[in-house]
Amino acid sequence: MVRTGSVAGPTLAVVAREAGVSVPTASKVVNGREDVAPETRRRVTEALDRLGYVRRPRFDGPRPPGLVDLVVDSLDSSWSGAVLRGVEEAAHDAGLEVVVTAGLTRPRGGRPERGWLDKLSARGSSGVLLNLAGPTPSQYAWLAQHRIPFVLIDPVLEPPPGVVSVGAADWHGGVTATEHLLSLGHERVAVVAGHRRRMSSNARVAGYRSALAAAGVRHRAAYLRYGGFDEGAARRGTHELMDLPEPPTAVFACSDRMALGVYRALAERGVSVPGDVSVVGFGDLPEARWASPGLTTVRQPLSEMAGVALRLLVRVMGGERPEGTRTELSTSLVVRGSTGGVGRGFVEAGVR
Template sequence: MPSGRATVRDVAAATGVSIATVSRVLNQQGSVAPQTRALVERAVEELGLRAPSPRGGTPKPAAGAVYVRCPYLLTDYFGLIVTSIAESLDRHGRQLVLHAGQGVAGEPVLSRLASGRRPPAPGTAGPAGEPGLGGAILILPPESADELLRLRARRLPFVVVDPRTPLPRDIASVSAAHFSGARQVTAHLTGLDHRRIGVVAGPREWLASEARLSGHAAALADAGSLPDPSLVRYVEPTTEEGYRAAGELLDLPSRPTALVAFNDKAAVGALQAAAQRGLRVPHDLSIAGFDDIDVSRATSPMLTTVRQPLQEMGRMAVSLLIRLLDRHEVEALHIELATELVVRDSTGPAS
């Protein structure tokens, strides 16, 4: 078990490299071969050596490009986040290495990041990668908290945007206030006398799904009602899955008078399911979404939704990462940005 009392000399002895090389790796200074750096970092993690404190003066900022990974196509939601990240990095003079699209989630990249190497281009086997990464921004990463902790132990600065699962407190992250956003939209519906409210939720294991269902339940409790598990469907947040889940809810013997969808795309699917059944929105059925992307203003009627500050999430992630790269102390590691209810024409009084 790591004791935290190991010394630089212990690491040098365990790896067979010089004390000076171990020091360069710990301080991220000088030129060290990627294989040697990985060897030293593994020994540091195993022996429990703590990172050195700077001896006076300002610690040297970490050099290198910023790796940005997004496991989804860059349209709508994710495109806005990545665009703001790219613009913000450019203002700081940092190069961006982007890895995005379907299939990215299944690629093992954290081991490459841990040694400061660029993963190969998407869809290629590639060599070990190129040197030159200073930090990373991981959007909705599929890795477990333990895997992310191992990456942090290798001292590569990184920030998580919209975490998929709960993170340890010392991993920097930026997300929207999912609980309060869901509470706002359900409170809006209960204020219109809706009590039987269906939920087209996101994947069951996502942190955002759990937080939004909790916010939904809190708003129902405020109105003197209890959530009904039979009115919840867990699906991938796509138009097709929203259509399917909404259809199941609308075909119940006692159908809901309102539907809340995990995102605006799923809400569009719900609109299609309602139209197919001859239900008028909002006269017969109210429908609300989440995100406030462009499609929410392109439907008829336009969608009531919860606005997420997607571009600000990207900018805040870069701000946090730059502070980590500059070796500053970062105390507010988990940042939640406020959401805003946007009321449009798709919600109305319960019929």
């Protein structure tokens, strides 16, 4: 238990009684533990302030001004590699050191496991970058209580008001991908989306629908499949699309990884790309260039996003407040060999 101040100051037991909680719960709040409900943390914090209880940070020494944390889902993907490159370059320019933590998220929900904030506090990090990890309300409250600045990179869900984040122009990317397919004569354009509740996935699908509407092409509900940003799920969804009475002549996959799943499904059915079906991905990761044929895709500037996020974090650490809480970097279409005109035999006969 941490307690400071004069002898006459309030004890932690007094604070706990004022907040209507147990002494151990009040102690957790004072010591910076994250396993406390947001409402409970708020009551204890208010009681601490009202009674004049002076809290000492859990990290006893001065916070190293040159140390920041980067939290990522994993290190085994080209996505994470691009983010790491962007953070590393920007951190080098800013004279900062970066501690990378990976594998904290639970299989469902994508939220960081409990305990990582305690480690962050123990090493005295001055700021945090969170990539593809959605903090819980309690973790947001913990960061706010300890006045540790943080910035989200491509957040999974809509961040709370005031939270700084960096992403890509996902809606515009969805429009660009669909317009490209429409310009080649495709009207039966399907989309393999990511997660139903993920910001980026919903924005890309919204862009796809907007492009269809602007071209006067009817949106078919059967042409929407969710692949969860997973190659295997995208493969299964593509088989379902090809089993439709009128299968699509083009597929927009909302990630390069899912586009590879589309490739696999089409190859298993003897359907050629782009002779029978055109495919567009999203990301422009290295696998887009390695695919055969090369994948036409929407470039998402991941390294640039990560660099911007680091520079924003430095500004917030210095006491500045960015003019806007959401920064979006532009996307662009990279045309390779996976898109072409509509194959007439495919349109007339369909594919089973």
